[in-house]
Amino acid sequence: MHEPQQHFAEQGGQDTDTDVDVDVDVVVVGAGGAGLAAALAATDGGASAVVLEKEERPGGNTAASTGSVPGAGSRWQSDAGIDDSPERLTTDLLRQSGPHDAEDLVRILAEASAPLVEWLVDSHAVDLRLITDYKHVGHSVPRLHAPPSRKGHALIADLLRAAKAADVEVLTHSPVDRLVVEDGAVRGVVVSGGRSGTYTLRCRAVVLAANGFGADPELIARFAPQASGLEYLGAHGSTGEAVRWLLDLGASMGNEAAFQGYAAVASPHGSITSWTTVEHGGFLVDGNGRRIGDESAGYSGFAAEVARAEGPVHVVFDAGIRDSVAAHEEEFADLLAAGGVKEAADAAALAGILGVDAAELARTLDTVEAAASGTATDPFGRTDWGRGPLTAPYAVVKAVPALFHTQGGVQVDEHARVLGPAGPLSGVYATGGVAAGVSGRSGGSGYSSGNGLLSALGLGMLAGGHAAAHPA
Ligand SMILES: Cc1cc2nc3c(=O)[nH]c(=O)nc-3n(C[C@H](O)[C@H](O)[C@H](O)COP(=O)(O)OP(=O)(O)OC[C@H]3O[C@@H](n4cnc5c(N)ncnc54)[C@H](O)[C@@H]3O)c2cc1C
Incomplete structure (x- = not known):
């Protein structure tokens, strides 16, 4: 050069x-x-x-x-x-x-x-x-x-x-x-x-x-x-x-008019929250502890829904997913090392990190668990839950939506x-x-x-x- x-x-x-x-x-x-x-x-x-x-x-x-x-x-x-x-x-x-x-x-x-x-x-x-x-x-x-x-x-x-x-x-x-x-x-x-x-x-x-x-x-x-x-x-x-x-x-x-968005840029770190955390069974919640929509739209397609949601928005997954993604994806491992992924021992601790009502979050977790284990239909229509229901301890990343490039x-x-x-x-x-x-x-x-x-x-x-x- x-x-x-x-x-x-x-x-x-x-x-x-x-x-x-x-x-x-x-x-x-x-x-x-x-x-x-x-x-x-x-x-x-x-x-x-x-x-x-x-x-x-x-x-x-x-x-x-x-x-x-x-x-x-x-x-x-x-x-x-x-x-x-x-x-x-x-x-x-x-x-x-x-x-x-x-x-x-x-x-x-x-x-x-x-x-x-x-x-x-x-x-x-x-x-x-x-x-x-x-x-x-x-x-x-x-x-x-x-x-x-x-x-x-x-x-x-x-x-x-x-x-x-x-x-x-x-x-x-x-x-x-x-x-x-x-x-x-x-x-x-x-x-x-x-x-x-x-x-x-x-x-x-x-x-x-x-x-x-x-x-x-x-x-x-x-x-x-x-x-x-x-x-x-x-x-x-x-x-x-x-x-x-x-x-x-x-x-x-x-x-x-086409573009690539990203639904979950880690805030304030600015690196991407690997969408693999979602594909393995994670989901996104708004500032009230409620799901936003069907995450299977993908990280780009889901960005507009996140932009419309009342924040702050978080990605919720579990420690098993966190560790397996970190083992394969250096950027996510860097985010983890930088403190961008918080851990919650149980649902009550998770509500504390998200700053939401514990009862509202419990309802969200119950609905997700039922959909992921196949005992109920997901209200948003999601059918693929990767590894299935999450198990505590939970892992969580605060996320903002972004535009990555025009298509x-x-x-x-x-x-x-x-x-x-x-x-x-x-x-x-x-x-x-x-x-x-x-x-x-x-x-x-x-x-x-x-x-x-x-x-x-x-x-x-x-x-x-x-x-x-x-x-x-
Ligand atoms: C965080 C993030 C993650 C992504 N992950 C993926 C992925 O894994 N897979 C994937 O397929 N896509 C991914 N994308 C999209 C992908 O990065 C882009 O589509 C792709 O890199 C575009 O390549 P490019 O060479 O066209 O542009 P760029 O890599 O942006 O290169 C264009 C270069 O042109 C220079 N330039 C512009 N104007 C001028 C000028 N007038 N004179 C001289 N130089 C100029 C710019 O400074 C720049 O260096 C991601 C994007 C982002 C932001």
Whole structure:
């Protein structure tokens, strides 16, 4: 990774207000998972690639994620005896999302998913392992592959190592301000406002991997108003400028009102309360000690219900679930070590921690126990209670709902080329949060686990490969 001045000094260029004639085929905007995957695919395809990152460090939302990527039909699934296929992933994702504007992309990414994971592991030594110890929202079989730590930082560290090995320049402090467009084709970018003044980079093709617009309240209000009430907890860099440039060029938007929410960010710690605690049998209560709804909507779909609930909201599970999740998920273990998970010896102690009426909470616990043991129907309709009824001691986390990232963006084709009404725009590719996602048309309930990184890394791989072959 280089500072831009160092890089251009090496290239013999000047660093302010000048066109820099760098011998590069592909310029990638954004050094998250999508951008680094695109750069690796471009160099695999024989092209040279530069990645421009506006922040001090690479990583973006990818670093904040759990790094979980679906790979349907991967060889690790075969080794584990899991019968999976792109068709099955397509069916699962469309079941969760409902009809939307980018259904062709679901099939394209499902086909690409296992080759993507195998390419990252085999060709670029990215450490991803099949997760079999818990279920994931929207998936009928275990198919997510993640770093052993389940931390996106590890994924980014591996991708940066691979980029270095592939001679990809990753330039931080390099905000791209606009695209260079000549005769209707994108021919480069203008970098401005970073540590190296203003300069232009020319290339054969630009890959926009700058993520979506979660950090831009104006675009949220315009495109995804349902997310307006949620606090944005993703990376600062997702301010939507790439989407704006492409709209100015006439790109078509798709699924622009969709997003990934999270129902249970630990408060005040700011890390996620693993949804596995809920899938194993936990539930959420409001400030009166009453359940909020059917938690099977998933961590994203349930965020809007939590936002509507009277707070403070808590996630309730038990010490057995706490310990097993902490054993597998480093972020949750960190939350536990930081005191973010409280323990209650019995129902009365739990009521004390929640600050609710003990009799009201007892009624909630009785109803949950009856539903989880199958002796009564859950009033909210939940049928899957994971390990069954909770047993004291209880564990509890105070939680707030959040917006993690937007899932809408510009429409792309099977090469990740940006589409306008008359077909692909020339010289520009979009990946990850810049592109229309596969999580439904609107709201947070169409999001399946791994959809963010599937479109980031999957489209990144496709975009980089095709950008490498883009004619000069
Ligand atoms: C807490 C959390 C957990 C998540 N967990 C998962 C998960 O386990 N699995 C999953 O699939 N998804 C998950 N997601 C979503 C996932 O992180 C994103 O969908 C994915 O990382 C997007 O990747 P990206 O490369 O498109 O964007 P990013 O990783 O955000 O990278 C974009 C980069 O572009 C840079 N950039 C933006 N504009 C410019 C500009 N003008 N010039 C230069 N650089 C620019 C940004 O600074 C940023 O570094 C999670 C998200 C969060 C917040």
